[in-house]
Amino acid sequence: MTATTRAPAAAPASRYWDVYAAWKADPQTFWGEAAKGLDWFEQPKTVFDEKLGVYGRWFPDGVCNTCYNAIDRHVAAGRGDQDAIIYDSPVTGTKDRITYAQLQHKVATFAAVLAEFGVGKGDRVIVYMPMIPEAAIAMYACARLGAIHSVVFGGFASKELATRINDAKPKLIVTASCGIEPNRVVPYKPLLDEAINLAAHKPETCIVFARPQATAKLTEGRDYDWASEVAKAEAAGKKADCVPVKATDPLYILYTSGTTGIPKGVVRDNGGHMVALHWTMSNLYGIKPGEVYWAASDVGWVVGHSYIVYAPLLAGCTTIIYEGKPVGTPDAGAFWRVVSEYKVAALFTAPTAFRAIKKEDPDAKLLADYDVKCMHTLFLAGERADPDTVMWAERILGVPVVDHWWQTETGWAIAGNPVGLGLLPIKPGSPTVAMPGYDVQVVDEACHPVAVNKMGSIVIKLPLPPGCLPTLWQQDDRFDDSYLHEFPGYYKTADAGFVDEDGYLYIMGRTDDIINVAGHRLSTGGMEEVLASHPAVAECAVIGIKDELKGEVPCGFVVLKAGVTKKPIDIENEIVKLVRDKIGPVAAFKIAITVNRLPKTRSGKILRGTMKKIADGDNWTMPATIDDPGILDEIAEQMKSHGVGA
Structure with missing residues (x-):
């Protein structure tokens, strides 16, 4: 099944469908026009050359400089006195503003x-x-x-x-x-x-x-x-x-989180990167030059590269560098203070940040202390946005909550809801539709398209658009083997999901997170949706653990909201019944474990793979990216108390 095959009958007046169709009909003209929004030392005459690199290269004869486009050209155009960076550090009590x-x-x-x-x-x-x-x-x-x-x-x-x-x-x-x-x-x-x-x-x-x-x-x-x-x-x-550098010269190398041994260094080029990011700021995020845009991430991650450092400044916006947390610096109102104080137009953060806020302040009482009417959109990415969190955020903020899906490798959104082209109807649980540049398809193991609403492997037809990785640092063969070999002619996202009858994409988890229970392929992401719908649950994770009879069975972990008085064992029993009622006995869901917190990377991703190894009794090593190493011992003890991993 291909994403974005047609507009849903009830779609409002969005330009998205026409823009996506125009890209698909003539990708070179589309990206050639997008490139004109930036300054070049030598304007590219060739938009794409399929003979270069592993799968082709964008703007190969263009000459540019990313720093010039993000800073110098705005000073030359009279924006020198506008704030380029706002620095806010609640952990040190420091604030600063830096103009262009x-x-x-x-x-x-x-x-x-x-x-x-x-x-x-x-x-x-x-x-x-x-x-x-x-x-x-x-x-x-x-x-x-x-x-x-x-x-x-x-x-x-x-x-x-x-x-x-x-x-x-x-x-x-x-x-x-x-x-x-x-x-x-x-x-x-x-x-x-x-x-x-x-x-x-x-x-x-x-x-x-x-x-x-x-x-x-x-x-x-x-x-x-x-x-x-x-x-x-x-x-x-x-x-x-x-x-001056070639558009195809590398701007940076970013190593994918958790890699050990010989790491995978994602390469980002200069030309395609700045063209793609510049296009997204107005078309995907709906942000105008001069507005304040806040990506609450870290410069160590891809979100920090793309949407703290580069994209906002390429678009002539003001970006925020925030040295703090969503909770604890000093409380669960930290994000609302920043939005209010700096008149943030759009906030981009990870779902896990909002789950943390919801856990500490489930009724959003702290929000009443701040005026956040300046914010017109909340964007979520980095991990699957469960519908419960999306709907909670939408309810308390009264603005569209836009889930979008992308990867370190792509550098910008594969799928999203394009605010700048006119918002499409939001379906909680879906990052909406493929962005121009991405021909997203759902296929089986033989690379054949699957039917509507049927789960399969999500792939992207080559070539990848500007801004995506052209290769890995000095490892072309490994790039081909890791991403292109399994599905010839396609980039393997290693994510699994499906496309519905309206062309909306659903990401149900990594292909490793699709578990096989007695011959049934089941999504842990679908089960997590059910767990998250329980009124006492702040956040959750589901993993598949070894079972001699069924091959694998699901095991759920839940963190409870602050102030919950019901006994954990009662909530665990309710959750088991909830999964049975909503998914059915086929899920074989019988184990729910209440934990104080979930192990996460510093970027907020739950370490499901490590949890699975502990549960299965396999050898495991402490992930280099873990936020709090001590939490895994806690998790192991809580598993043992439920007869898991003993």
Whole structure:
């Protein structure tokens, strides 16, 4: 089945169907027109060349600079006094605003510092930073020089950082003295020193941004203080100009979360990346130049790259860098304060953030303290948005809640509800329809299309659109084997789902999360919807665990809302009955376990794979991206108390 085959009969006046049809009829003209919205040193004459790269390359004869398009061209157009970055750090009590003109000066100066240390076009720079403006400044400084940045989440374990150092082989690393969590300071320098000690490749230079919360010991001859080097460059009047690069030259490498051994470095090119992101800001997100856009993520993840650092500035908007949490900094009203204080037009966050807010403040009492009428849309992505959370957010905010689906590899939404083209009817549980550029299909194991409403593997017909990965860093064969080999002519998303009669797409989980219960293929995502519908449940996860008789059986984990007084055993029994009533005996759902919290990555994704290994009694290792390592021991004990994983 193909997504977006036709408009539903009751569709309102949205331009989406016409725009999608125009892209499909003539992709080259579509993306060629989109490219005209940006400035090029040499305008591309060729939009797409299928003979280049693994599956073709976009704008191969174009010459550009991403930093110029995100910063310099707006200053030249008279936007210099507009805020480019708002920094808000409840964990330090710090706030700041940086205009486009100020950002241009800071980036050009820091780029000159990098150049003094020998960084040039094609060199790699690892950025190992917390959520502070200097992280974005370092990224843009690399882009200005034509260097390739690779951002590694601040505080990432030394061993995993070392694998990325070995793979990217950076000439220079930019870091800070520490990151700050709500209840602790995390010194970065000891982690970085250990990573460099473990790595076979040794960077020539490290530049350290000193924060007052921790002092970093500098290694003589290798480590330099950010502020001192910037001061020297400013005293000498040194600034770096934007270096012209090919559209096909890499802008950055981003390693997929959780990879160990030889990591998978997703490559993003300059030209296709900026064209795609620029198109999304007005067409998908419905954001106008000058508006404030907030992606509540981290620069270490793809959302941070695409929608904190690059897309908002490419579109002439103001972006927010927020160093805090949805709850606990100081309470579950943290997001409402930021939206109200900075007049945020659209908020983009992960469903898990809203589940955390809902758990702490289920009646949204804290929302009454803030005026959030400025916000016209809430966007959710990063993990499946369960209908209960979507409807709760819609009810308390009174704005459209738009789920959209994408991956680190794609860099922007595969499917969404295009606010800028006219909102389509929202169906909770669906990220709506495929975006122009993506021919999304649902197929069986032989790559044959499946029927409407039948679950299968979700694939994208090649070529992938601009902005998606052209390959993995120095691993073309692995790229082909990982993504293109299983379904020839298609990109494998490794997600499973179905398309309904209106062409709406439903993502039911990773293909690994489709469990086989006595010969029946069942979606854990569908079961999670049922669990989430229970009034006492704040968030949940379902995994398949080994069973001698049925092959696999589902096991559910639930976190209860604050203030729930009913006994956990009673709620667990109610949940088992709920699944039986709504899905049927075929689900063989008999185990529900109440837990205090779910193990997650720092980006908010639930570690279902690790939970499954614990439940099955398999060997497992502590995931490098886990937010709180101690939680897995808690989960294991709670499993044992229910006869699971013992």
